[in-house]
Amino acid sequence: MRAAPTILHLDMDAFFAAAEQAAKPSLRGKPVIVGGLGPRGVVATASYEARRFGVHSAMPMAQARRLAPNAAYLVPRFSLYRAVSEQVMELLRGLSPLVEPLSLDEAFVDLEAGGSAHDAVGARAAGEQLRRDIHAVTGLTGSVGLAGSKMLAKIASEEAKPDGLVLIEPGTERELLGPKSVRILPGVGPATGEHLRRAGMTTVADLAAAGEDELVRLLGRAHGESLYRMAMGYDDRPVVAERDAKSVSVEDTFDVDLHDRVRVRMEVERLAERCVQRLRGAGRSGRTVVLKVRRYDFSTLTRSETLRGPTDDPVVVREAAARLLEAVDTTGGVRLLGVGVTGLADYTQEDLFAQAAAEAAERAVGERDAVERAGAAGAGVPAAHSGAGGTGSGESGAVGGPGVPVGPPEVDGRARPGGSAGAPPRQGDGVAAPPAGESGGRPEAAPPDLRDHAGPRPGGGLGGAGGADDGVVAAEIGLGDHGGPGVQAASSAGEGRVGPAGGRPVSTAGEAGEAGGTAGRAGAGPDSARMAGGEARRWSAGEDVRHARYGAGWVQGSGLGRVTVRFEEPGSAPGRVRTFWADDPELEPSDPLPLVPGQSSWPASLPKSRSVEGGGGSARP
DNA sequence: TCTGGGGTCCTAGTACGA
DNA sequence: TCTGTCGTACTAGGACCC
Ligand SMILES: [Mg+2]
Numbered sequence: 001m002r003a004a005p006t007i008l009h010l011d012m013d014a015f016f017a018a019a020e021q022a023a024k025p026s027l028r029g030k031p032v033i034v035g036g037l038g039p040r041g042v043v044a045t046a047s048y049e050a051r052r053f054g055v056h057s058a059m060p061m062a063q064a065r066r067l068a069p070n071a072a073y074l075v076p077r078f079s080l081y082r083a084v085s086e087q088v089m090e091l092l093r094g095l096s097p098l099v100e101p102l103s104l105d106e107a108f109v110d111l112e113a114g115g116s117a118h119d120a121v122g123a124r125a126a127g128e129q130l131r132r133d134i135h136a137v138t139g140l141t142g143s144v145g146l147a148g149s150k151m152l153a154k155i156a157s158e159e160a161k162p163d164g165l166v167l168i169e170p171g172t173e174r175e176l177l178g179p180k181s182v183r184i185l186p187g188v189g190p191a192t193g194e195h196l197r198r199a200g201m202t203t204v205a206d207l208a209a210a211g212e213d214e215l216v217r218l219l220g221r222a223h224g225e226s227l228y229r230m231a232m233g234y235d236d237r238p239v240v241a242e243r244d245a246k247s248v249s250v251e252d253t254f255d256v257d258l259h260d261r262v263r264v265r266m267e268v269e270r271l272a273e274r275c276v277q278r279l280r281g282a283g284r285s286g287r288t289v290v291l292k293v294r295r296y297d298f299s300t301l302t303r304s305e306t307l308r309g310p311t312d313d314p315v316v317v318r319e320a321a322a323r324l325l326e327a328v329d330t331t332g333g334v335r336l337l338g339v340g341v342t343g344l345a346d347y348t349q350e351d352l353f354a355q356a357a358a359e360a361a362e363r364a365v366g367e368r369d370a371v372e373r374a375g376a377a378g379a380g381v382p383a384a385h386s387g388a389g390g391t392g393s394g395e396s397g398a399v400g401g402p403g404v405p406v407g408p409p410e411v412d413g414r415a416r417p418g419g420s421a422g423a424p425p426r427q428g429d430g431v432a433a434p435p436a437g438e439s440g441g442r443p444e445a446a447p448p449d450l451r452d453h454a455g456p457r458p459g460g461g462l463g464g465a466g467g468a469d470d471g472v473v474a475a476e477i478g479l480g481d482h483g484g485p486g487v488q489a490a491s492s493a494g495e496g497r498v499g500p501a502g503g504r505p506v507s508t509a510g511e512a513g514e515a516g517g518t519a520g521r522a523g524a525g526p527d528s529a530r531m532a533g534g535e536a537r538r539w540s541a542g543e544d545v546r547h548a549r550y551g552a553g554w555v556q557g558s559g560l561g562r563v564t565v566r567f568e569e570p571g572s573a574p575g576r577v578r579t580f581w582a583d584d585p586e587l588e589p590s591d592p593l594p595l596v597p598g599q600s601s602w603p604a605s606l607p608k609s610r611s612v613e614g615g616g617g618s619a620r621p
Numbered sequence: 622t623c624t625g626g627g628g629t630c631c632t633a634g635t636a637c638g639a
Numbered sequence: 640t641c642t643g644t645c646g647t648a649c650t651a652g653g654a655c656c657c
Contacts, residue, residue: 015657035625036625036626038625039622040622040623040624040625041625042623042624042625042626043625044625044626044657045657057657058624058625058657059623059624060622060623060624060625061622061623061625062622062623062624063622063623063624065622066622102656102657103627103628103656103657104657105657106656106657186655186656187630187654187655187656188655189654189655189656190654190655191653191654191655192654192655220631220632221631221632222630222631222632223630223631223632223654245628246628246629246630247627247628247629248627248628249626249627249628250626250627251625251626251627252625252626253624253625253626288649288650298623298624300652300653301651301652302650302651302652303650303651304649304650304651305650306648306649306650336625336626338626340627340628
C-alpha cells in the first residue's frame, strides 16, 4: 500500500459487446449479447442495453433468449478483440513500462514506475487522459480505478463502471470498504461468500473484526490470510509486467452428449492435436498431460500423467491422453472433453536429445549409444522425481525416450492400451451422410439481380417489429449446423475433411430444431451468382465479409444455402441487408476493420480469424 | 433448451527419499 | 541403522476470474 494512488486499473466496459457495436453501427444502442450460439452456449458479454433485461455474463444463452428475445446474438470474434486490446495495451505502455495485463480488457499500470504520476492529482489527470485516448483510438469506453494498491484499484474501477473514474485516497480505504459486501473482494465468489455468511460475516468490516486466525480456520491458510489482509487494506503486491503461461489447454462441450466410446476417443485425439498446435505456436513444451471429462450429469474429473521430460510432440501428447481416457468410465454420456498440458518449458526433451547427440557425434562415438546415454544423462532435464539419484539414473533404457510416463504405466512406447489408439476414425455416431450434390430442398437459382431483402429501415436499426425477418434473430439460424435435408447436403460437402459423419455431434436433436427454425425462410430465394460446383462455405453470424460490388459488411444470418449480409462498417451509417447464395463468388470473408478508421496502431495482419473462430462452425462439437 | 473456454492458485492425500 | 520428520513430486479436485 503506497502513499499515493498511483496504481491504475483499467477495465473496458462490456468489452466484446461494445467492440461489436462499434464495428456494426446498426447495433449501437441495441441490446447485444456475445456468446456461444449452440444449444449449450453461455453469455460471454452482454451490452449495457442487454443487461437491463437481466442478462449477464455466464448466463446460459437459453435463459438470455427468454429474457431478451430481440437482442442481437453474436459469436465472439477474438481476432477483433485482440486487435483492439493491443491498441489499448499500447496506450497503457505509454504511461509506464510496468503494465500487467489480466485479460484482453483489463490491466494494472504502475504510474509511479513510469514517471507519469507521483500524486493523486497527477494520477487522476493521467487516468482521465487515458480514457480520452482510449476512446479516440478505439471508439470504446473504459473505466479507471486509481488507488495505492492493486486490490483497491480494481475495486475502484468496478465502482467507476461504466465510463468513469474513481480514485481511492489512501487512508480512506477502511471506512470505504467496511460497509461493503465481502463479495466485492477479488477472490470471494459464491462459495466463499456463502461460507462466510454462514459464519455470520457479510461485510468487509466483519472480516477485519473476525481476525486473521478465525479466517484461516474457516477458509484455510492462504485464503484466510489474504482475505484478512484485504479486509484491512493491506496489499503490497507489485505490478509485474510479464508472466509466462503455466498451462495450455483445449476443451469442447458437445451440443449433444457423446455415448460412443470410439467417438470419444476420436475427439480426445483431436483435442490433443489442437492442444499441441497451440503449445507449439507459443514456442513451449510441457511435461504433464491432463485429460478432462465432464459427464452427462456435469460431474467433472481430471486425470493426468507426467512425462519424463517436456514434449511438444503431438504423438506423445495424444497417446498420453488416450491412455488416460482408458481409465475413465464414460457410461451415461460425456458432455465435455478437454486436453491440457502443464509444467511448461521452453525446450523439449527431444531438443536435449538432439543436442546431446550432436555433441556426442562430434566426439565420434557410436550414434545410437550416444543418443541413449545423452538422453539418460539429460543435462538440465527436470528431475525425474524428488530424489536426486533416485529413480532416475539407472534407467537409461527407458525405451520410449521422451514421453514415457514417470509412473506406473508399464509402457514401452509401442503397445497401445486396449489396442484402440490406432483404430481408424471410423464414422462417428451414426449420422449417415446425406448424398452430396444439388439435391433436395435447395432452392434453385433465381435471376441474378439482387433484391433488397430487408429494405431500408427507419433509423437504420434492426429494430423492426421483430418478425420472422428480424435479421438478428436469424443470425443464428443454421449457424454452423446442419439444417434440413437440403442444407445438410450442402454442409456435408463443406466438411469433407472430417469424413463421412463429420464432426457433428451425435444424433438428431439438433436437426429437428434447425429444420424448424429455418422453415419460415424457405420461400425467399436469394438472387446472386453461384459458383459452378464448388463447396458451399459456411458463414458465421457476425463475421466480417466483403462483396465485390457492395463493399464491407457482416454476416447477419445464414442457412438453407443462403447468407444475409448487412453492409456497413465502423465509420458508416447503419447499413442495409442483402441476401446471397452462400457460395456467391463475389462474397468473401475479410479481416475486422479498425473500429476508428485510419488507426496506425491497428495490427497490419490479424491473427487468422477464420481458423481461430470459425474453425468449425460446422464441426462445433 | 442449464450451466463456455481459457486460465490461475490452493488444498489434501500419497509416495518417496534423506 | 531405525524411526520420525520433513521436503518435494505427483495427483485430484475445487474456487475463482474474465
Ligand atoms: Mg471489462
